Structures are given as structure tokens and as C-alpha cells.
Amino acid sequence: MLLKKNIEAVIATVDEIVPAEKKVMVDGKEFLYDFLVIALGADLAPEKITGRDNNIQTFYTYEGAEKLNETLKNFPGGKVGVVVASMPYKCPGTPYEGAMLIEDFFADKGFSGKVEIDPFTREPQPLPVAGPDPGNEVKNILDKKRIRFHPKMQLDSVDTKLKQLFFNGKESFKYDLLVIVPPHQAPGVVKNSCLTNTNGWIDVDVASLQTKHENVFAIGDINSIPLPGRWVPDKPMMLPKAGVFAHLQAEVVAKNIAQTIKGEKAADKFCGDGYCMLEAGEDLAGFAYGDFFGEPNPQVQLKRVGKKWHIGKVLFEKWWLSPVGLKKTMYKNLLLAGGKLMGIPIKL
Numbered sequence: 001m002l003l004k005k006n007i008e009a010v011i012a013t014v015d016e017i018v019p020a021e022k023k024v025m026v027d028g029k030e031f032l033y034d035f036l037v038i039a040l041g042a043d044l045a046p047e048k049i050t051g052r053d054n055n056i057q058t059f060y061t062y063e064g065a066e067k068l069n070e071t072l073k074n075f076p077g078g079k080v081g082v083v084v085a086s087m088p089y090k091c092p093g094t095p096y097e098g099a100m101l102i103e104d105f106f107a108d109k110g111f112s113g114k115v116e117i118d119p120f121t122r123e124p125q126p127l128p129v130a131g132p133d134p135g136n137e138v139k140n141i142l143d144k145k146r147i148r149f150h151p152k153m154q155l156d157s158v159d160t161k162l163k164q165l166f167f168n169g170k171e172s173f174k175y176d177l178l179v180i181v182p183p184h185q186a187p188g189v190v191k192n193s194c195l196t197n198t199n200g201w202i203d204v205d206v207a208s209l210q211t212k213h214e215n216v217f218a219i220g221d222i223n224s225i226p227l228p229g230r231w232v233p234d235k236p237m238m239l240p241k242a243g244v245f246a247h248l249q250a251e252v253v254a255k256n257i258a259q260t261i262k263g264e265k266a267a268d269k270f271c272g273d274g275y276c277m278l279e280a281g282e283d284l285a286g287f288a289y290g291d292f293f294g295e296p297n298p299q300v301q302l303k304r305v306g307k308k309w310h311i312g313k314v315l316f317e318k319w320w321l322s323p324v325g326l327k328k329t330m331y332k333n334l335l336l337a338g339g340k341l342m343g344i345p346i347k348l
Ligand SMILES: Cc1cc2nc3c(=O)[nH]c(=O)nc-3n(C[C@H](O)[C@H](O)[C@H](O)COP(=O)(O)OP(=O)(O)OC[C@H]3O[C@@H](n4cnc5c(N)ncnc54)[C@H](O)[C@@H]3O)c2cc1C
Pocket: 012, 013, 014, 015, 039, 040, 041, 042, 059, 060, 061, 090, 091, 094, 187, 189, 219, 220, 221, 222, 241, 242, 243, 244, 245, 246, 276, 277
């Protein structure tokens, strides 16, 4: 598809970004640019967990999810700790989706009574970025499934021999299986480019996604966008790292670059609207959508868990992962029609 549009795609590693010279070094070759869009995502840094070893599991990588699946199949029962190691992390609903899918896996096996699932996070509630109501609703769903949510728990270290978790001066927790959302960090090339702020991410103008350098933009997980008027407790709360925002930011930047090249005003703005299907196990899902920039709280609603949102999630994945062609168009049209039917203004 890129080739058809006369786009030269260079599949290679970016070694250096030098905004002062408007150049990027890629596998030793120099590329000069007029506009640069940095979309290098967030790297996982499990090595930052004190006491970590290879027995810790994660579903944050494909290989990790495969390994966890094998482990779950052979798990005899016991306590499963699902731990958000630090902030920020990709997709705020994911640790709870993971916990609910693990619960569902064991329920299907007839293991319900034999497994306890305990998610831990530094956050005061699930999905605080979406505001108090959706968070409370997710907490209620977890309660109904007997998944014990542990808020305000910042992981200090793990003792993998004793199978014990230690938190910020709070009671420790003994586990039989540990599933971690690893710490996230900017890729090395971005850290070395002097583009990052004190928290390690790239600051951007919220509307245009431009960095401190003219015509250099940063979109997706690599950027850092404060939510207006929201604090945790002494730092600004950040827009979550999520594919839906990466996608919408890409559209804004692409349109604005095209308009600038044509000599027109670059008028498109990122508005903070987002949505997410929250997988809840049992082939059911919830659906959260709205304005994450709303003040004093985001205008985000969580629709009741149901089959239709699960079907929506499956269609969304199929649309996103299908190569260009009839099938992709069909999934897109089904999603748009479903959104229209339910009165939800989905942009794809
Ligand atoms: C388990 C899981 C579930 C999720 N579920 C959802 C969801 O339901 N909804 C949602 O909106 N989001 C979800 N997310 C988050 C979503 O995947 C990310 O927010 C999104 O992929 C970010 O897009 P990005 O383009 O910024 O970064 P990425 O998709 O990470 O892309 C960055 C790319 O840059 C490459 N790269 C890095 N350094 C270099 C270099 N030096 N040279 C060349 N290439 C480099 C990386 O290899 C990568 O391919 C989920 C994430 C996880 C882990």
C-alpha cells in the first residue's frame, strides 16, 4: 500500500535523531528531513524491577503472552498476582482485562475455587484517567468476579525465591504465579536525542503534537500529554498511552503536514476523544468512550458489559490486523454501522 502511494518505506533501526541538523541516522545512513514524526513507542524495561528473574510472567509481549498461556494450562491453583510495576503503562484497562481473562480461563477449567487473582497498582482506582465513575464500575465488575483489587500499592521489589511482593511500606503479598506489567521507558535513541523531559518522554503541544523543535512531531506512546486540571496527587495526570490516541494523533499530524506543504493553514487539532473496549471474560466486554480532556473530570462513559462490545472488539482487531482489501473494508463498515446503530460517533 505504501509503495502504491509512492512512499519509500525504510525498514531499519533509527540510531540517532539530530533535530539541530534536521537529520536522522538510520542503520548508519543519513536521512535529511523537512518534517519529522517520531512514533517510536515505549520500550518495556523489566530489568528495572528489583529482584526480578525469568519466572516472572507478562502478557505485555507476544512471546510473554504465549508463555503465560502455557503456564496457566499447567497451573495447579493458588494465588495469581497481577502487578502494575510502575507508571505510566500502555492501555489503562489492560491489567484488569488480563485479570478477568485469567479468571475466565480458570472458571472454564472448573478451577474457580482454587485460584485467587489479585491486581496491584499505584493508582487509587482502576482507570483513573477515565474519571471516577468508569473506575468504580470496573471495580464493581472485579468484585463480582471475586478479583481483589489492591489500589495505592507501588511495587518496591520481588523475592522470587520466597515468591513474595514488597510494596511501599505496606503489607507484603505471597504469590504462586506472578504476572507483571513491566516498567515502560522511551527507546534509547529518543533518550539520547535530548528530546525527552525529566520524566523521560517527549513534551508536545497538545493540539498540534509538535515538539520544542519546529516541524518535529511526536505521536503515540512516546509523547507525554497532561490532562487539563487533573493531578495524582502532586504531578499532572497524563493522557494514557493507547493505540486509539496514537492513531488519532497520526491523522492530525499527517493532515497538518500536508496542509503546510500545500501552503495552507495547518488547522487540525488533537482533541483527546478516545474509546476502548474492555474485555471482561465470558466473551463479554464493556465500552468506554468520551472526552479525556474534560474538566474537572473526563466526560468518559463506560457502557454496561455485554456481548455486543466483545463482538466490536473482535471486529476492531480484525479490521486493524487485516491487510488492505475487501475484508478490511468489510470489518471497517461493520464497525461504523455498529457505532451508528448504538449512537456512538466512532472515527476509524
Ligand atoms: C497487552 C496490550 C493491550 C493493549 N490494548 C489496547 C487497546 O485495547 N486499545 C488501545 O488503544 N491501546 C491498547 N494498547 C496500547 C497500544 O498497543 C499502544 O498504545 C500503541 O501501540 C502505541 O502506538 P505507537 O505507534 O506509539 O507505538 P508502537 O506501536 O509501540 O510502535 C513503535 C514502533 O517503533 C519501533 N522502534 C522503537 N525504536 C526503534 C528504533 N530505534 N528504530 C526503528 N524502530 C524502532 C518499535 O519496534 C515499534 O514497532 C495495548 C497494549 C498492550 C501491550
